[in-house]
Amino acid sequence: MDLAAFARLLAVGWTLIRADALIPREVDPLLPTGVQTLGRFLRLFAGRGAKVGRPGERLARALESFGPVAIKLGQVLSTRADIFGGQFAQDLSHLKDRLPPFDTAIARAEVERELGRPIESLYATFGEPVAAASIAQAHEATMLDGRRVAVKVLRPGIERRVDSDSRVLLMVAGLVERLIAPARRLEPVLFAKIVVRALELELDLRMEAAGAGEVGEVMARDSYMRAPAVVWEGVGKRVLTLEWANGLPLSDPATLDAPGLDRRALADNVIRGFLTQALDHGVFHADLHEGNLFVSAPSTIIAVDFGIIGRLGPVERRFLAEILYGFLMRDYRRVAQVHFDAGYVPRHHDIDAFAQALRAVGEPVFGRAASQVSMSRLLAQLFEITALFEMRLRPELVLLQKTMVTVEGVARRLYPDHDMWQAADPVVRRWISRELSPVARARELADDAVRALRAIARMAEAQEAGVTTVAVVEPRPSRLAWFAFGAAVAGLAGVLGYLLG
Template sequence: MAGALMNVLRLARAGVVLAQYGVRFVPPGMKVPAPLLIARALTVPIRAVTWPFRARQPKSARITEALASLGPSYIKLGQFLATRADVIGPELASDLSQLQDKLPPFPMRESRRAVEEALGGRLEDHFSTFGPPVAAASIAQVHKATVADAAGPRDVAVKILRPSVERRFKADLDSYYFAARQIERFHPPSRRLRPVAVVDTLKRTTELEMDLRLEAAAISEMAENITDDKGFRVPSVDWKRTSKRVMTLEWIDGIPIADHARLKAAGHDLKSLGLITLRSFLRHAMRDGFFHADMHQGNLLVDKSGDVVAVDFGIMGRLGAMERRFLAEILHGLITRDYRRVAAIHFEAGYVPQHHSVEVFAQAMRAIGEPIHGRTAEEISMADLLGQLFAYTEVFDMETRPELILLQKSMVIVEGVARSLDPGLNMWTAAEPVARDWMQSNLGVIGQIKDVGEGASTLGKVLADAPQFMLRAQGTLKSLDQMTRDGLRLDETTIRRLAREEARASWSGRAALWIGALSLAAIAALHLWG
């Protein structure tokens, strides 16, 4: 009871703050539970009183200030809701898409204490120089420092978690869960949107962000995945100076990807950078199933060699084999106008309930795809595509897929970055080679060979165990046959009979079983490769 009361008080405080800034998280005309309608009505006087103080302030700026005043977890929540126009309405989702994860830095004395507690000794034992924070976000801030080792002095970036950030997040997440459960309990139409699952995803990603060893491991994993890729790289990790609350990385001396003037002055091709950014993201998602889920302009730099370098790996996304196939075939199907296949993939993946018609869903996909093909390159938008797909989720009873939430959010962000570099970038032309390569590698001849190899490996394991299994089965079947004639008795006599039958298998019987198993293997091989 006390926990519920505390959650109500926390949510009420958040509602008052949002009202003070004139932010409405319940869109007018939207069907919502009665308590939320009452809450919206109660905030009207607050918005009226505070209106003169915010009349000249843009709405997106008000939202940013409101969420920043509520704390780190509300900034993360706002970034998540930016992808859910179906929940909060397109207008508010558009405003939240401008939300930047920035907060005032915490004092240098706190940074010193964090480093010394995490790494032991004094700060000077680990770093030759240690400068003031160069960036501060909701969960951590970054300092530029210098280390001296056998290879000589080098610059590094030191990321440090905010003091007590874990405790604050836990309290706010409890409130989010409380609200999500009440919505699912009292408003059945909202269950399709799976609000508790959305909070689950937020919880998992923030937990990963608050253990910097996991972020370092993510950087290391991506570095292995992209070893042979050109034009995109990640910083190296200094594991010696990395712990749960402190992480040390290679300092990237590059130009922010948003600084187009400096990029042009340095001789970089903006169109090429846009293409690299988009294709790299799609390659990571489809080929590797592991992608940077926060690739906004503030997290991308361009180094002297012209490579795009990603930083801040606190939010990463993973896709299983089924989700990767879904993404690749959706893109490929829309590009090639194979709407029937696009629809079938939705049903095969379980995204659309079976009581709906594949043909009718294909018709809906055609309504999305055909206008895209009729537009110029400047008008084609993956963000628009996702928005239209969301519009059909309710019509076809599609549940929210938590594993795709980060992908949807990230795609919109990456498209924005690529478009800023090349407004004429044709998103479908850019995506087509990546989708095609995935299709050929996984569904073409190479994919079939791979599947055959995996199938042969599995078959080999089964066949290796087959003689022993068949031997045991043979003895057991003889015993069962005898017992059905004599009567089924689970007594001492029956147990002894089972043991005798198990032991009667002779060497010749074993040899016969092995010959049978090898024959099955030969037949299977001819079938697979013939």
């Protein structure tokens, strides 16, 4: 075993015990007697901090003190209200990622080394840090042509730190998976790998630059939200230069009272911006909290920090459209069918019981004022129910739901009486009708047809080359013919769809 990792593990374990966050007293009733006794023993060593706050808050504080890997772990855990319960997840999501900054001189040296040129050859000024987190910090600067920019620089040595802590995390996950049978269902090793992977990507600021560019393009197609332009000559693995977001920080409470702001329009824009990104374009800014948002009068919103990008493929978007449509029509059987068809719910479950559970979520929503019903809560409840049916949640849907919680919160603070359904209406209506229209279906069929034709072409090629695979040695002519026929019909339908649409 890796000795350094083991030592670190002991230190982490000790801190968790001191915070009573390893086997929190609150979960005692849920545990077998043996574990309860162990918990009671460990609590003899609890420190003063163990008395303050709920278990999620205590764990958040402990994780904050362990650095970037633990912080990322906490952020990922906080997205799993379906496993750990809403309160715990919510407490964890308040985890703070703020640290004292490192020296500007060090930052300048890092930038020069990374970009391979003296700082004066690119920036006219390079100022003090404006914000510092566990992975990177941001400086205000100006380019030689006078453009005001923000320069994000990774912390020196952060890669090594993340690497060694990642090994500890993977080791713990491996131990848990091997030793604690009930935890196996939660796939701790897979979980840990997701955390490590997310960090690996965040440690390459070229990825963030690309994310800013891509989502920025998508935002530019509507007028709901904007992203600062990427200054590519100031981008490297450890350095990111973005145009300065000209606006008031939404994280500052005074901003809300600034003159000329149309708070209701701002709230609408936040919701619509997020929904069009996710539903129309399938790529969204997945970290839309106040700290990353700037506003200017009357209703412009600028988002920064593109470290986490969410993606929804056509299948997920279609799936969501069907669900939402089913809920709006109060057709729970249809929603259930969609879940089964998509393979999200294992086949051995009863589809009618599932529809019944969906009705339990959907019905209370009707008859209540729309402003009382939170879209993210509806989704979260849906996910809770689906957990009962062993539904495997795609990570991208979880990320969508989590971002929706954040976005809703921002909108409500901007405009307390905000009705997010009404805000969402034009976007969702357009998207559902497009997604579920016959034309959309025809297009999809056309795509299938092209795929089928390609598959046939590949088969033919393989045959010519004399490759002997089972499928090719004995092509069943009748099946092949049906395949081609189906493809032709689908293709025709697709062409018709295009012409009509």
